Amino acid sequence: MKDPVTLAYINMYGILGALCDLCELSPEAKALAADESLPGRKPVRVGFAVKNGPAMTLAFGGGNCFMEDGAERCDIKLPFGDCGKFNGLLDGTVTPFPSKGFTKLTFLTGNFIRLTKILEGCLRPEPDALKDEAFFTASTRVMFFLIAQAVAQIGNHDKIGRFTASNIVDGTVVLSIAGAKPLQAAITVKDHVLSMSRLIPEQYHAIMEFSGLRLARDLFDGKVSALGCVGQGLISMRGNLGMLDNINRILDRVAVYLA
Numbered sequence: 001m002k003d004p005v006t007l008a009y010i011n012m013y014g015i016l017g018a019l020c021d022l023c024e025l026s027p028e029a030k031a032l033a034a035d036e037s038l039p040g041r042k043p044v045r046v047g048f049a050v051k052n053g054p055a056m057t058l059a060f061g062g063g064n065c066f067m068e069d070g071a072e073r074c075d076i077k078l079p080f081g082d083c084g085k086f087n088g089l090l091d092g093t094v095t096p097f098p099s100k101g102f103t104k105l106t107f108l109t110g111n112f113i114r115l116t117k118i119l120e121g122c123l124r125p126e127p128d129a130l131k132d133e134a135f136f137t138a139s140t141r142v143m144f145f146l147i148a149q150a151v152a153q154i155g156n157h158d159k160i161g162r163f164t165a166s167n168i169v170d171g172t173v174v175l176s177i178a179g180a181k182p183l184q185a186a187i188t189v190k191d192h193v194l195s196m197s198r199l200i201p202e203q204y205h206a207i208m209e210f211s212g213l214r215l216a217r218d219l220f221d222g223k224v225s226a227l228g229c230v231g232q233g234l235i236s237m238r239g240n241l242g243m244l245d246n247i248n249r250i251l252d253r254v255a256v257y258l259a
Contacts (some may be wrong), residue, residue: 002257005053006157008083010257011090012054013067014149015119018142019058022119023065025138029118032111034063044107047074047100053083060111076101076108130217140217141183147220148175148185148196150254151247155187155194158257164249165192171205171240173247177216178209187247206239208247222255 022029043061048054049071057074059066071077077100080086088094098105121129122139123146130136154161155168168189177183186197186204210216211234218224226248229235237244 003158004083004087006154006161007257008050008053008086009153009157010150011087012048012050012056013153014146015090015123016048016056016058017067017149018119018123018146019115020065020067021142021145022115022122023060023063025141026118026122029115030063032115032118033060033065044076044104045074046108046112047071047077048080048086049077050080050083050086053080053086060107060115065115074100075104136217137213140177140213140220143220144175144177144183144216145185145196145198147251147254147258148187150257151175151187151250152194152196154253154257155189155250158253161250161253162192164246165189165194168192168194168243168246169240171243172201173239173243174200174204174207176207176209177213178211179213182209183213189243204239206237206241206243206247208244209236209238211235226251 019029023033024030043059043066045057045059047057047070055069055071057068057071059068076098078089078096079099080089080094080096085094089096098108101108119142122135122142125135125139130139155165156162170190172186172188175185175187184198184200186200188195188197210219210229215224215229215234219226219229226235230237
């Protein structure tokens with residue numbers, strides 16, 4: 001079962017946070033984030049604030065999207081009474097009413113909605129779309145960082161995830177996809193609290209590495225077994241095996257929330 005609080009944190013930092021990657025990788029998304037009609041061509045800051053839940057601001061401008069914690073410094077503010085209502089924004093069952101920024105609603109109802117549609121196509125692509133190599137690479141990259149972020153949020157908020165996190169010693173586990181330019185994310189554990197970063201420390205305690213983008217994509221899509229890939233040497237794990245085992249347990253929960 002999905003815990004609505006955990007899902008809200010994944011939706012905010014994982015799904016909406018993925019718009020930052022999307023604007024880097026998709027020319028169409030970059031154009032929407034660089035819209036010359038933006039007031040004064042200044043970044044538009046959209047804040048999301050959930051009662052008893054997460055709060056975050058996305059700043060759009062110059063073709064980029066940046067994510068910041070908190071929703072105090074924003075041009076448009078979307079408040080939500082609880083985590084369930086915020087989750088409804090993502091599944092299309094709730095239409096939010098802004099408490100701030102009525103003069104900039106055209107960006108919210110125009111560019112922002114179009115950006116989320118592009119993101120949806122990236123995260124849930126049509127099979128034929130993945131035949132395009134550039135789209136395949138961009139989509140897999142967005143999914144990789146979404147999954148890494150979901151690991152941290154599940155470890156911090158999901159009941160089963162918190163129990164697993166309680167058994168992880170302090171340190172850093174690196175998730176990596178091998179390649180000419182490896183994709184890497186660091187999951188750092190401090191006092192059983194998990195955080196995700198793209199900055200990889202010089203020293204870490206364990207690493208889980210997928211042999212390539214194709215394998216990672218097949219795993220993300222549930223087409224292959226992680227255990228089988230380990231047995232075939234397609235996934236290598238080195239370092240503190242206890243940390244890796246527990247991170248793997250949390251990874252198993254990711255599919256529940258992103259299904």
